[in-house]
Amino acid sequence: MNQPASLPLAESLLAAPLPAGGPAWLDAARREHRAAFAAGGLPDTRIEAWKYTALRGLAQRRFADGDAAAAARGVDVAAFALPGVEGPRLVFVNGVFRADLSALEALPAGVSLQPLSQALRGDAEPLRFALSRPALVGHGREAGDAFAQINAARAADGVVLRVAAHAKSIAPVRLVFVGAAADAELAWHARNVIELGEGAELDLVEQHVSLGEQAQLATLVSDIELGDHARLRHVVVQDAAAGANLIRRSGLRLHARAQATLHVLELGGALVRHDLRAELVGDGAQFHTRGVFMPHGRQHIDTQLAIRHQALDTTSSSHWRGVAGDRARGVFRGAIVVAPGADGSDANLSNKNLLLSPAAEIDTKPELEIYADEVKAAHGATVGQLDERSLFYLRSRGIPLGEARALLTAAFCRAMLDDLPNAVLREHLSGLLIAQLPA
Template identity: 40%
Template sequence: MTMAKRFCELQAHAPPASSGRPWLNAFRQQAQQAFAALELPTQQQETWKYTNIRTLSETAFSDAPPPGATELAQASSAQQTQALNLPHHRLTFIAGHFQPQLSQLGALNNGIKLMPLKQALEQEQALIENHLGSAVKYPGQPFAALNSARLTDGVLLYLPADCQLSQPIHCLFYTPSDRHSHISYPRLLILLGPGAQAQLVEEYLGSSVPQANTAAQFTCPLSEIILARDARLLHCKVLRESPQGHHIAGIHVTQAEQSQFHSINVTLGGGICRNDLQVSLRANGAQSRLDGLYILAGRQHLDNHLRIDHLQSGCRSEVLYKGIIDDRARGVFNGMAIVHPGAQQSDARQINKNLLLSESAEIDTKPELQIDADDVKCSHGATVGQLDNDALFYLGSRGMDQQTARALLTTAFAHETLTHLPQGPLREQLTALTGTTLTHQAGGEPPDALPHG
């Protein structure tokens, strides 16, 4: 029996009920057929060589039920004490279920559409039907097909031409601890019209205090981002799920002429996690910048897979991913930039830098270029190293203990990626969050308590 069939048979849930909308039923059915025809990835496949997800095919996940009082209390506490605190627009979900009482939708300009996807399927049918699935290709992406087959709820953001949102939109997805294994399928559809500008934050948060006998949880999100001419989007994903959390996500982006996409992907927690980020530069002058930071410890496993397709001339892409890996954690990075025939004057650059803080930590890194044009500027590289002993000695000679010195050096290494964010609450809070994570991991003092001299 194949892993895909085994996975399907173990799932204790029925397909979504008929929606009464033939196009949506057909969309789900087509995705279900695509998933059934695809094999779940194994380590025999090059793109999954270092990530073993066999446990997913051996676990009976069921659809996460609507939250009860306990889960609501957990999520409310986590939102107040752990989640990012960004002004204005926030949509909160618990195990994939929208929670209006924990959300805050401020006043929006005329023409902007920001709402739960379940509501949008009722009120914005034409908009959804015209765009849903247009940025996603199922071959090689079984979990994207699975998300589409199970499509129920998520987020719709639509900005008309020349509309600019001054405040970031915060989408918080909280996964509570549970003694039963549950699965959720958040779906985000982000549409920016010509000249529109926005910032959107996806935050995935797990319980920091797992219950006894906590079962594995599985989050399978998919984000579609479609940018029209001259549109600009800053998209930030923050992953802080529990060690029992499985997280396999897709982000699929299409860009029109002169559009700009800036992604920053920050991973600080989770069990077995995978991020598939695919960017298609479809018109002249489109630009993308992909920044990533992952801080792994314990037995965490993170697989970052990036693909950028330069399809037209004059496009630019830049990738900087940095990792700090401790204990027996393992990181995987694969970045592929493809310059297609005719995409002259393309500029594609990527680099992956890693710090290993223990002898058992591991990173498998593979930046790649595939160039089918001759007038291009392309480069790629990767580094793997340890903390500089000379720097540690110098800080020690200035009266700093080793744990604090290690925390300071790792914090400085990590924060390069965050400096690419614009000044504001998002940058400040991510800087503080990563600093706290690294200090706690190193067992040192907070950076603002470091001695001077």
């Protein structure tokens, strides 16, 4: 059972008026999603996918709807500077598009990038399928749908990114979501629709950063579709404020011979959850993820990875590493399903974790279901501490204990970035990982 919609958080999310000004089909879809959220309420730990992520504290809080001053808040572009990444970008502050901070003049031919709010003012019909999918209710309701439903009901802005067939984006496209301090605790929501046509190629960088101390609630839902032979290289850098609550859901569909590679760093936030789902629906599709989550203090970072092989000769590889210190908690659930008829699939999942404090906790759960023939599949997970022999070796060469621990931990995490082709970005992200290590 779920937590009722009478809780303060659910009440505050339901009380806000729905966004106005959209087409009739979108208004109807928003009402449907809001009704589904009201009927189901918030997920609780009796739902398997939320077993290790309790919402009791968050459920008792209220959040104001949106930020009326977002368009005027002072933001220095240096706050989201990213070495090695120059090119077009869309910037959102507390969920509101900021044209003054964005850069769209460098878009290559065949690439269309605009805020969702702008796209809805024009011909919104191409977005109808993505934005009006019926809410899941009743027995078929999946974990995480509560926040996806409230996002579908409330999101008034976000990203619409399309890459035409055989077009290539030479410079990375960057999506920046800034949480800025405000007079009240805010809830804001954003929705992304990303489509790559047949043979298209895209480098995409997604950033989550914060300005000042704030304890907002943000939801972000992304629908990503890759046509036949399309290529997506996606880097996600999440470094929200220590008090921020960030709940995301990303869904990818890969058609024949499409390839998607994701590198994910989860560093900031108070309560952070990311439901990452991939469907390999075309023969020969490939999906690869490399990720690091590094909670400290009292942070709670939860990654839910679900990959479904639905076609012949599909491939997935997922390698994730977690490091938790202080009283932090990390959660990783990796589920792979090889559906009937997905013969020749090759799936590999690995999650290795380090505990740097006796009070830290990491819960990991790999899952594997196979319903096809001639399949290669492997999965594994470990939770432990730094190797004492390696520590002894470094200390025997005059390296202090704290520095030795930092060196080994940094090497453990940096391995997830080794195949990132952008060397400048790779070194910058490595620096972020090192800066996150305990002193």
